[in-house]
Amino acid sequence: MSEELDFDLDQVIDGIKKVDFHHPYTPYDVQEQFMRSVYDVLDTGNGQVGILESPTGTGKSLSLICAALTWLRNHKQAKFETAVEDAAQEFKDEPDWVVDQMLRRKRDEVIKKWEEREARLESVRAREKALEIRSTKRRRLNERAAGPDADHEQDEDEWLLDERDEDGSQGGESSNYSKDTRALMEKLGMMPKRDAEEDDDTTDEGLKIYYTSRTHSQLTQFIAELRRPTFPPSIPEALLSKDNASEPEAVKHIPLSSRQRLCINPAVARLGSVQAINDRCSELQQSNSKSKCQYVPNPEKLALTHQFRDHALAAIPDIEDLFDLGKKLSICPYYASRTAIPGAEIITLPYPLLLQKTARDALGIKLEGNVVIIDEAHNIMDAVANVYASEISLSELRRARQMLGVYVKKFGKKLKGENRVMVAQVARVIDGLSDWLDGALKLKGDQGIVDSNNLLKSKGADQINLFKLIQYVQESKLAYKIEGYVAHAEQDPKQPAARSSSSPVLHTLVSFLVSLTNLSTEGRIFYNKTSTHDQADIKLSYLLLSPTHAFSSVASAARAVILAGGTMSPFDDYTAHLFPHLDAAKVTTLSCGHVIPPSSLCVWTLASARPGLDFEFSFQKRSDRRMVHELGIAILNICTAVPDGVVVFFPSYGYLEEVVAAWGGGGGADSAPSQQQQQNNTTTPPSVWARLQSKKAVFRESKGGSSDDVLSQYSEAILGTNDPAKPPSNQPKRGGALLLSVVGGKMSEGINFSDRLGRCVVIVGLPYPNINSPDWKARIEYIETTTASRLLATVEDETSSEQRPLPPPISKADATAKAKEAARDFYENACMRAVNQSIGRAIRHKGDYAAIVLLDRRFGAERIRRKLPGWIRGGMVEGSEGGTLGQLMGKLNGFFREKKKMET
Template identity: 60%
Template sequence: MGSESMEDISGSLQKLDFHHPYTPYHVQEQFMRTVYNVLEAGNGQVGILESPTGTGKSLSLICATLTWLRAYKSSRHEVALSAATSNIQDEPEWIIDQMLAQKRDELLREWEDRERRLEQLRTKEKALETRVHKRRRLEERPVGRETDDEDAAFLLQDTESPGSGHTDALSGLSKESREILGRFGIGGATSAETPVAEQLMDEDIKIYYTSRTHSQLSQFITELRRPTFPPSLPKSMTEGRDSETEAVKLLPFSSRQRLCINPSVAKLGSVQAINDRCAELQQQKSSQKCPYVPKDELLSQTHEFRDSALASIPDIEDLHQLGKSLGVCPYYASRTALPGAEIITLPYPLLLQESARDALGIKLDGNVVVIDEAHNIMDAIANVHAADIRLSDMKRAKGMLGVYVRRFGKKLGGVNRVNVGRVGRIIEGLSEWMQQATQLKQDNGIVDANDLTRHKGIDQINMFELIKYIHESKLAFKIQSYVAHVESENDPKGITRSSTPVLHSLVAFLVALTNLSSEGRIFFERTAEDVKLSYLLLSPTHAFSSIADNARAVILAGGTMSPFEDYENHLFPSLAKEKVTTLSCDHVIPPENLCVRILAQSRPGNPEFEFSFQKRSDRDMITQLGLAVVNACSLVPDGVVIFFPSYGYLDEVVSMWQQNNNGQSIWSRLESRKALFREAKGASSDEMLAAYTDAIIGTSSTGRGALLLSVVGGKMSEGINFSDRLGRCVMVVGLPYPNIASPDWKAKLEYIESTTYEQLTGKAIPPNEARAQAKASSRDFYENACMRAVNQSIGRAIRHRGDYAAIVLVDKRFGSERIRGKLPGWIRSGMDKSNKDKNLGELMSSLGTFFRNRK
């Protein structure tokens, strides 16, 4: 946003109470004011905000967004009350006042009724427990087959109109269940027959909060329970009241896999199998209806589930347990709480996929979207649209289809027989291409989609129609269920059974084929044992546009968001610059608690450290690196963590360090100073972290500390806290650029360069200048990916206000202004201003002074 508007609004927000449960730091105040500013401006505003881990980012997000929401709703109520009397301005003043007082009373009564009901539910645990004991235990309720015909569970239902299935928020439910949920306003208008006493006030504007993992969402909900917020009523209606707070109405959304309480469905394990089986049990022709889906006889339980969810601040486990105790499906019943919720939490895939939002009844229009841990949002978008299949999968799929057709072929109706045949042709065609790929000279590359679909006439099949049929008939689930049934009978111990959902993987890949555009590519990769086809989304722009174009405001927040340019250029490329607000907060630690140095060479006159792909195998440079680490470990107390560019390079360095040099290896010298730990690809990070921690502060600690050799982008570089004694020094060796020779990165960079060139020439920029700018854009994207990974690794060290650590960047390239500019602001502020390129002697002097002053 423009600096003038920022200053004006910020000035008015200086005295705003954000209802923070503690006394906020200056950086937290700055962060909350910026978030509030973006939300208040609305109209498609975007905030890209960086607040280092340990600065209370989640709590600041909560306080800023909910303070704004309550203030916004209060002002909306005031405007609505004024509008209600605007058409009677010609009447006497006492009539207008009386009308206004009546409207205020109606609003207050409705608000009080809701709050009273929710408060009663908060104290109703004993009554709920009594009900649980009266109800039959969940595990004792029969959900088994209700037909003697074993084939019925696996046979495809005959239908001559495969396109007639539902695709709205209640997709897959029976007519009865759709009508029940429709009474709550889910999937249709609220029924006039629904008693007013059973309705709750709808919240017109909501905050959708998403993060990467289930544990991060749980932590957010825990933080949400700390602060209290004022009522959403106008202040004139709450003055002098006993209660000046209003509980937050939270609804956590999740998948069936986490919420299903039907034992026979939940035990299936995979997301695809659970989704298909759940939907199958709701079909009107199904002889095995799920007993937990909301219906007339569960109406009171569904109401109680809705109200209980909004009365507390539940996490996913709480909703699952609530559904079990009431005997109603939490996956479907939670949707009835959506209209009354103020804040909805959900994992990345449920927000980023438009089809998932539609299935849950989520409408982003005019609402606020908050994306936390947003440094990996572009990768997350690519992942939810990615798909891959293997030649070994296709061989198994062919075998499964054969088993199924031999058993049920004669019982399949016309539509089913035709579409099963089409699936068979696709399996044959893809297998044929992949079999031929085993003879190709190169091991990987880009695949032309037309070449891929030419085999066995796949290109003659209407893929959209077939995918729709597969989803509605549950073909993949039926076939895989039957094959699993046959395998369990032939092999009761499950020795040869496979749980890999190969047919679901095939369907996902077919969906990707239909989505092919300039933004996507298909790649092949050949190994000694297999061939894999993968679909990769090259740009997140189109996939994210349904969020960016509809939301009132979007907040991207993270601990390490720098550099910011990629989010602006690839998530919001057409957004006016004045609609984007960026902020990089300082850390809450005092300046003397951070020491950032660049190690450019071992000593004056020696070759400089440059761990580029061409130079990093230099034996002398690796030896000098080892000596630098030995010296650092002599000065740094407790834990030292070193991040290398890749597992391969880490192995190469360790191998060289272990070789004897003048009778003693660098490795043995390191062992004499610190307990040594080394991250291995695929190994358990929990076990290594526990052993590393124990060596520093546990029972096996000898006081000398420990050294952990890790990898940028590995398990230790994200989500692991090396706080306090675990990370007194973090070193980053080299710049971990992605492999530019890999087919996927070549395709990404070519895509960015070509699309940027087209955009620039469309603006009448001369071709030569446009080409140069396009190349610079692709270079920036490549460089930014590297620096985001570096910044994530750096962020592992300082985790709270009292923490302190040294950060050493080992490579002369870190000294360039271009690279330094892509580091977070709080890291740059900790750098030595006098000399950006240090040698080992100067580094040791700085580290010695730093740690002596911390004692």
């Protein structure tokens, strides 16, 4: 039967082994290495994890796409024939001719279904092209809120709490829709399954790749790269007609996002905050709503919903495309996009939608057996912590109490039963938290750790079931009702209605209450005294200390997880804190080299200013005036040797300001010495700051300033401008520009200092976090405690069933020592990840070149060096940590002289 169809499964397997990644260009060796690693992790499956580092400028995104989608298409081809063969086992006792006919019919059914789908999507593409409706971006995000204020005149009863159902619940998000809408959305796969029996209904769904990144712009860039390569069909080519076998199969992609980005209802979108939009959207779908949203899918819009799905899958859309498509078809893109999930191969979504189980459930996302790729994963642990972080201030609690009073004054007599009880409980919780914070204002310290058990003791709030209260507030939309009514009541009738600017304080309160219900072992609550408008204030903050439990729902469900980034080094934290219980054999790590030749990188560790004066910018020593002066002289010399742009990263904004002041710098970003200053310089030696400005135009990043403005001025000073609207600069001609920035600041991540903008990057010191701050004290204590407990824990008996040897016993003293070492590593790794991000700003493509100067003696220690990316270690000048400033100057002069010679 296989011969009859000219199909050989062994050929498919052999083809997979040789792997053509379908890269649209000729890949570099490092790209081949990276793609092979991704492919192998996905192919092995079974909970495999890949932690992969590929420097920025090496085509990481395109490599991820080519490797992952090549594997997916090969997997589908192999799975197709395997499924057919498995089906044949049901007829193993039948004659061969019966089995042959059954297999042929099974293949024909699948192929016909595939061909019909591809033909339908191709028809959509043809119509789209003919109508030329896909042009450049037609609307920006800030235009979405435009439109008539459809519901300015609202009946105040809109804000009255609804009566609860007879069963005492409102059923979460799914029950906010009418019965017909729920039935339709369940049929379309837009609702989470209601019970385990329905989980098997996945016959039309194939294995999927969930790709996530940190920002909307990064996802948009990834989608642009996704449009470059082409891939073969997901059906074995031997089974297709000649026409279909020779044609590539378009990638099926759908982006997911929040209502805030996708809502096309002007009356809802104008609310601004994501919480208000979510609640108002749900409100307009309730069966008793007086004005239902006209865009939500319903039985009458089934054809439009399917049209939306086909248009989305026919193209490779980004979020703006989905928004425009929804506007064009008058169908909600937030809900309609879910109908495309079953047919999609790759789904892009931002961090929060992937990392929060509640968000995944709401969107109907199933990770089980699927692939998860997390890009820009160097900050994944911070991202997990941020998703679960919350805070609330005393001023916000007072505002919430005031709003609650206004609401109760209006509707109090109409509130009955559970609504009356729950509103009173919310008031007690607010009063209890406010009392604690009032008392904390009198504490001596500005910040500290809070015992969560003490927060709600006042007013008897500790007797309230927070789980039940949170559920009530979320299901009743209490926060939206109160904030919406107060905003409505405070609206000046003489003024036109505007986008609500009211801070969603009640939503903030609910987020904080959710944090209070988390396991106390995984997080801590802190207080921090602040001031707003010259008034003393204080806030409570929740910090997730460990991402392990929060991330486990992702790691344990997925077939494979890829963590990829430009600067993932050091790797230890990911295995220790995201996958602490994962067998080492299931983890693949890779640090790729760069695509540049070794001659394009010069890395030097400058350990001393001169004999007897080491550069060590530790907190205890960094204010030494002699060292600060010598730092200025070193940077001045570097600016003399380096053409065009030099970027210097300092450990903090405070230290940058301190150094600039010590050098004689003023408050501005860039100002050449005045004529009077130049005259004075005949008798007084010029300051370091003035000497720096004589070499290069000097700019600096400020904590509250605009990074865009500074970056624009810095770029113009190096590259000049062709803009005739800009007057010529009256500043003296200097050799490029110097940018003083901060590790972890606005310029240290996501900014491209390629080519002339970043010929040299200088790192001043090691930017360790403040270990004496309450949050870092809590982190260190948590790691020490949990590490020691894990080391001392007795191995369970079930390990013996796998014939694994028991680990050797460890003493309490040894466990404590190892725990302290683990905490030190975590602290050090946080510092080095930030350093590596800053270093990565320079080399951005194969033809680029730059020098890296690590200005601190501690960079010479092996413990620190091994936490730098492999490509940086490979470019280090051997023995530079024992060299002098003069030797560095000789190396830089030779490096850039050689590069200039090659360019000419």
